[in-house]
Amino acid sequence: MSVVRTLHHYPLDPASRQVRLALGEKRLPFSEVIVRYWEQPPEFAALNPAGVPPVLVEVEDGKTLVVCETRAILEHLEERYPEPPLLGREPAERAEARRLAQWFDRKFDAEVGGSLLHEKLEKRLLGLGAPSLTNMRAGREALRHHLLYLEKLLQTRDWLAGRRLSLGDMAAAAHLSVIDYLGDLPWRDFPALTAWYMKLKSRPCFRPLLADRQPGLTPASHYAELDF
Structure with a gap:
């Protein structure tokens, strides 16, 4: 029996994008439900009491599995669908991939995304009103520090x-x-x-992200270009 997958997510949510990239890289088909999670829809809260995306629902042989939030979903995908491996084949690469994913989900998100x-x-x-120029300036300064580290x-x-594409790259790209x-x-x-981003951006798993659009918020002119 085939597995029917549904991903409940929000397109411009970095956590959701990591799961979309992993599903695409592993070539696992899925349908999508876009969740306006800030409105706290009760049907979504029934899936994840924390009220945040992403949530992956898999149905197989009449049994339903609900996996909530990024790290749990990605570990589940690695365990159940090990090819291609996205944590690396060697212990050092797996440890480094996990470290980098944690870096982005905690440090980068707090200092830049926040x-x-x-x-x-x-x-x-x-x-909530107009953006704070002071906060945006602080975010851009923190961003440069992170980019310098990645460049190195x-x-x-x-x-x-x-040596290989990993969940660390997907966390960064998301x-x-x-x-x-x-x-x-x-x-x-x-x-x-x-050069790294162009290489990753050219992979089939990335194409759906390049088609994302937020109503009322136009992306940068180069956003969907592979050669920029």
Whole structure:
């Protein structure tokens, strides 16, 4: 019996984008339900009491499995669908992929996403008024520090965690791609990072992300271009 998958997500949510990239890279078909999670829909809260996306629902042989939130979903996909592996084949690469994913989900999200995404996207969705220029300036300064670190890693590595594409790359791409949608990434200052992003952006798993559009918020002119 085939597995019927449904991903409950929000297109410009970095957490949701990580799962979409992993599903695409593993070539696992799924249908989508777009969740306006800030409105706290009761049907979504019944799936995930925390009220945040993503949530993956798999139905097989009449049995339903509900897996909530990014790390749990990605670990589930690695365990159940091990090819291609997205944590690396060697212990060192697996550890580094996990470290980088945690870096983006905690440190990058707090220091960059918490400022730029909140001011330019979340405030719009929640009706919280105009963006704070002070907070956006702080977010852009923090962003440069993170980009400098990634540039240094990629000067000696093919991918962020080592020789192979991993969940570390997908975490980075998920977060950076939303910042890129908003037009806040100074790509020309980071050539190694730009080459990495172009390589990842050209993979089939990335194409659905390039088609995402937020009503009332036009993406940067280069957002969907593979060669920028």
